[in-house]
Amino acid sequence: MQKIRIGVLSTAKIGVQKVIPAMQQADLCEVTGIASRNLKRAQATADKLSIPKAYGSYEDLLADSEIDAVYIPLPNHMHVPWSIKSLEAGKHVLCEKPIGMDAEEARTLLSVSKEYSGQKISEAFMYRQHPRWKRTVELVQSGAIGELKAIHSFFSYYNDDPENYRNSADMGGGGLMDIGCYSISLSRLLFDREPVSVHGELEYDPEFNTDRLASGLLRFEGGTSVFTCATQCYKDQYVKVFGTKGKIEMDWPFNPDFTKTQRLQVVIDDEETIEEFAPVDHFTLQAEAFAKSILEDKPVPVSLEDSIKNMKVIDAMRD
Structure with a gap:
């Protein structure tokens, strides 16, 4: 069975404690690597979670041709910049919510994503899969x-x-x-x-x-x-x-x-x-749905268009 090889950008708590273990239970994907700005931290996390590869920078992970897609659990202000860098590196992207800092930034991501139509990108609203x-x-x-x-x-x-x-x-x-x-x-x-x-x-x-x-x-x-x-x-x-x-x-x-x-x-x-x-673990179901969208070239679980509409409401509440 073909599996999507996923790399994780950062050793964030939500990834280490919840999402990565759940992904490792999925049939259609496997967690191949994890990156941190500190190589020792990446290696320690990889050893703990039995992840084959560890990287001392996000750029090194993105440069690895054996990574098909990335999961991004970085702080919110880094979601769009690293989603764009991941697309530019030829990777599919599953990014934690919220997709960006505001709707304007999310629209920038949508515009860039259209230049990389061969790659999938989805916001990680896992609850919808339960x-x-x-x-x-x-x-x-x-x-x-x-x-x-x-x-x-x-x-x-x-x-x-x-x-x-x-x-x-x-x-x-x-x-x-x-x-x-x-x-x-x-x-x-x-x-x-x-x-x-x-x-x-x-x-x-x-x-x-x-x-x-x-x-x-x-x-x-x-x-x-x-x-x-x-x-x-x-x-x-x-x-x-x-x-x-x-x-x-x-x-x-x-x-x-x-x-x-x-x-x-x-x-x-x-x-x-x-x-x-x-x-059932909805993080596992989310990983399966995302991987399936890549393998079968189907719409992702949460589109960028949907993400932008959600961000517009957040913006309106803050006005």
Whole structure:
């Protein structure tokens, strides 16, 4: 079976702890190399995760002809520059969300990507690959809960570490960019259109100058989506979807426990059912979907056009 050989740009925590181990469980790809600006760090991570190759620079990895694609978990301000360098090096790209610092930068990436039509590039919104989310989309789009009217979502954690890039404004930190983007993405996914108006209320950390509490109101034709994200709040996650005939509720919709059965509460015409989904790692499913898009020359899981639309909403909330 042909596999896509993936190189990882950086030893970022999300990659080392979550994404790389999940990729290594996929059938259609393999993690061939990992790069760091510190060769010893790259070698130590490669040894720990049984990755064949380690590189002391991102450029060295991109120069390796035995790497087909790259996964980019770098800080937000580096997403577009290194996505462009990866495309120029002939690599396919799976880049962490958000795709860029703003919509304008994302449009620059789209423009460059058109010069490299033979390479795929996708934003890593892994949640969309989970069967629980695919079922939610199916229920909404089929009209099972009636006409979609409202979405409520919440995502929070506590992080006041000044050394963490999520608390650096220059590096694209803040809750809206890190986790609020999920609520925006799912709202556009379920309504299957773009909001006609966007309103945001943001509270900024006085030291970091990043948003630590952000609430958004997105008005769509026919309904609304409201959400809150926070980076200095007790951790929690939920999504509630309301239609004219029923509702859907999901706990821990973005970072579920991959070892446990996941539940979806569905109420239709006052009749409640609990749908259960076998344990699965959506990072593995994301890797499979991305690799399949390359091997079969099919559309990527999340297009740059879709990513730009998500960034436009983030920009509007910050205005």
